[in-house]
Amino acid sequence: MIEQYSGIAPQGDLILLRKLGDIFKGRTVLNVNSTRAGGGVAEILQRMTPFLKSLGINARWEVLEGDAEFFDITKKMHNALQGNSEKITPEMWRHHRSVNVTNARKLDLDADVVMIHDPQPIPLVEHKKTGKWIWRCHIDISNPRREVFDRLGAYCKKYDASVFSVSKFAQAMDMDEFIIPPSIDPLSEKNMELDAEDISETLEKFQIPPDRPMILQVSRFDRFKDPVGVIEAYRDVKKYNDCVLVLAGSPATDDPEGEMVLKEVKEAAADDPDILILMLPPFSDKDINALQRAATVILQKSLKEGFGLTVSEAMWKGKPVIGGAVGGIPLQIVHGLTGFLVHSVEGTAFRIRQFFNNPQMVKRMGEQGREYVRSNFLLTRQIRDYLSIWHSIENRGKDILTL
Amino acid sequence: MAKPSAPFEFKQCTSIIKATGMKARDLKELRTLISIIDDASIFHHTYQYFLKGHIMEYTNDFAHWAGEGLEERALSEHLSNIDIFAYKDISELRAKLLAQIDTYSEKFPEPREAMEGDEFYFNETVTLVFPVGIRVKNLAELLMAIKHVDAGSIYYHFYEARVRLGEGVDDFSAWIKDVFQKTDLVKKISGIDLFMHNVEGIREHLLEFLEDEVQRDMEVVHR
Numbered sequence: 077m078i079e080q081y082s083g084i085a086p087q088g089d090l091i092l093l094r095k096l097g098d099i100f101k102g103r104t105v106l107n108v109n110s111t112r113a114g115g116g117v118a119e120i121l122q123r124m125t126p127f128l129k130s131l132g133i134n135a136r137w138e139v140l141e142g143d144a145e146f147f148d149i150t151k152k153m154h155n156a157l158q159g160n161s162e163k164i165t166p167e168m169w170r171h172h173r174s175v176n177v178t179n180a181r182k183l184d185l186d187a188d189v190v191m192i193h194d195p196q197p198i199p200l201v202e203h204k205k206t207g208k209w210i211w212r213c214h215i216d217i218s219n220p221r222r223e224v225f226d227r228l229g230a231y232c233k234k235y236d237a238s239v240f241s242v243s244k245f246a247q248a249m250d251m252d253e254f255i256i257p258p259s260i261d262p263l264s265e266k267n268m269e270l271d272a273e274d275i276s277e278t279l280e281k282f283q284i285p286p287d288r289p290m291i292l293q294v295s296r297f298d299r300f301k302d303p304v305g306v307i308e309a310y311r312d313v314k315k316y317n318d319c320v321l322v323l324a325g326s327p328a329t330d331d332p333e334g335e336m337v338l339k340e341v342k343e344a345a346a347d348d349p350d351i352l353i354l355m356l357p358p359f360s361d362k363d364i365n366a367l368q369r370a371a372t373v374i375l376q377k378s379l380k381e382g383f384g385l386t387v388s389e390a391m392w393k394g395k396p397v398i399g400g401a402v403g404g405i406p407l408q409i410v411h412g413l414t415g416f417l418v419h420s421v422e423g424t425a426f427r428i429r430q431f432f433n434n435p436q437m438v439k440r441m442g443e444q445g446r447e448y449v450r451s452n453f454l455l456t457r458q459i460r461d462y463l464s465i466w467h468s469i470e471n472r473g474k475d476i477l478t479l
Numbered sequence: 480m481a482k483p484s485a486p487f488e489f490k491q492c493t494s495i496i497k498a499t500g501m502k503a504r505d506l507k508e509l510r511t512l513i514s515i516i517d518d519a520s521i522f523h524h525t526y527q528y529f530l531k532g533h534i535m536e537y538t539n540d541f542a543h544w545a546g547e548g549l550e551e552r553a554l555s556e557h558l559s560n561i562d563i564f565a566y567k568d569i570s571e572l573r574a575k576l577l578a579q580i581d582t583y584s585e586k587f588p589e590p591r592e593a594m595e596g597d598e599f600y601f602n603e604t605v606t607l608v609f610p611v612g613i614r615v616k617n618l619a620e621l622l623m624a625i626k627h628v629d630a631g632s633i634y635y636h637f638y639e640a641r642v643r644l645g646e647g648v649d650d651f652s653a654w655i656k657d658v659f660q661k662t663d664l665v666k667k668i669s670g671i672d673l674f675m676h677n678v679e680g681i682r683e684h685l686l687e688f689l690e691d692e693v694q695r696d697m698e699v700v701h702r
Contacts (some may be wrong), residue, residue, distance in 0.1 A: 086629045086631075087611070087627075087628075087629055088491045088493065088611060088628075088629035088631050088632065089493075089629075091491075091609065091611055091612060092491075092493060092607065092609055095609055218596075240498065243496070243498050243600035243602055244502075244596060244598070244600055246498045246500070247500070248500030248501070249500065252497060253497060253498040253500065254495060254496065254497055254498075255495075255496040255497070255498055255602065256495075256496075402596065403596075411547075451630065460493070461495055464493070464495045464605070464607055465495060467607070468495060468605045474605070475519055475603075475604070475605060475606065476605075476606045476607075476608060477605065477606070477607045477608070478607075478608045478609070479607060479608065479609040479610075
């Protein structure tokens, strides 16, 4: 499997992966999360498990089972860790723990390294027998509800290390806390190379003119993604430059606020024929890929963001990106080098016009962006980091590890 | 001619970031934490800056944050102008960082606070060093290898070597001097202003000097 990434991922990453693979050959790594499909964590584990196996590591992936009540509780925990006010009763805490006890009886938790993802399976650590246990937190817990964090923190202390996506998402805890940003898979349908025909097909399907400059934002219809702000920026640009705006998102059937935001976006777009609001069904990865490749400028004008991997997706396609300076976006956009960070509608409009009028800058930043993603945000780097942490935990106290 | 017993082995380093759990919201807190933080964190935020994608306005994370997070431009200029390779150890470098902040704070005693989420997060790293499977015996092979190795390898031999070997020497210069006694070439390489380039810029300079040298060596009639 590693061969598939040759010529795409940095050679050094592949060499290090093979070396670490040799060290851990025949040993067991177990990942536990709470869903087999859907969401970024499952997406990574679907690719990472066979990848580790191809290195000779006995990689296993187990999924925690719980009832609807359990997932309602863990959703509340998730929200509380992100700072929202949630009431979690002692009975809820007991249920959270008891579901984990039941799972611990069924699951084979015996492994050399066990990586537990997010708060749902965090109590499994109480059933640790052997190996090194790592808590992998994918969410921003920089400003958690203290009472919820303290309860979960009691479980955290039993782990050998924890991993966060960004430094500022972490909490000061008395343990090794590693920082591993998420990644994109260059071979997935959303990021693989497409030929001109595939791109034209998508443009035809959505009736997007192929010969006019296109501004694109791919995101849920969520106020934190500021779709109305994007329309305002487009209107400002339109005074000076011809262009079309494409807002591509998924239907928000289970999210009442999403419906409301979509209504606001449609109202803001009014009857402008050059604004296309696309509702993409699930499994539209290839269309998203084609839209990103057809765009002239890609925006991620978020007001609040987790990591914002759509930025890396766009940069991987060699596109100039303008992003809100929030969450993980500044880690991906090095301002002035791989794109522009903005703080306002006006700033967004200004940077779009700058790109429209400077094809050399578009080319240069697009190329630099793609190389930046190659070095920092590909799947191979993330797997390399996980193995490196494992190696580091087994060699605790050493700052430099020579292989 | 090269001594056959002294090939140059390319290595590379990769760093995994570890959070220290400490963060600064303003210059006062930055100063306090710089004074007490582990050497490993100072090392990461200064020497390892060159491994990151960055614009040339800054030469270390502290200067970068002063400029972008606090918008204290003059302070960022002072901090960027610190030659981190001029100090014999981290404690000397730490003292210099503190002195620059103190001088600035005397003139501007009420610096602003960073916006929420823009605080300075003190990190450190675990570094993995590994051979990349390339061994060269002469300058032509060195030229070819430098064209193709990852940026992390150039960083290891050009920047990290100065800390490892001391006295401002990089691995390439040390090997060329030791094996080929080409002092002019060494002088050219040593003359590259390492603060004014990212790793790719350093690669370009190395290629330019090596290509010129290899061409010179191949010519029958010397220029």
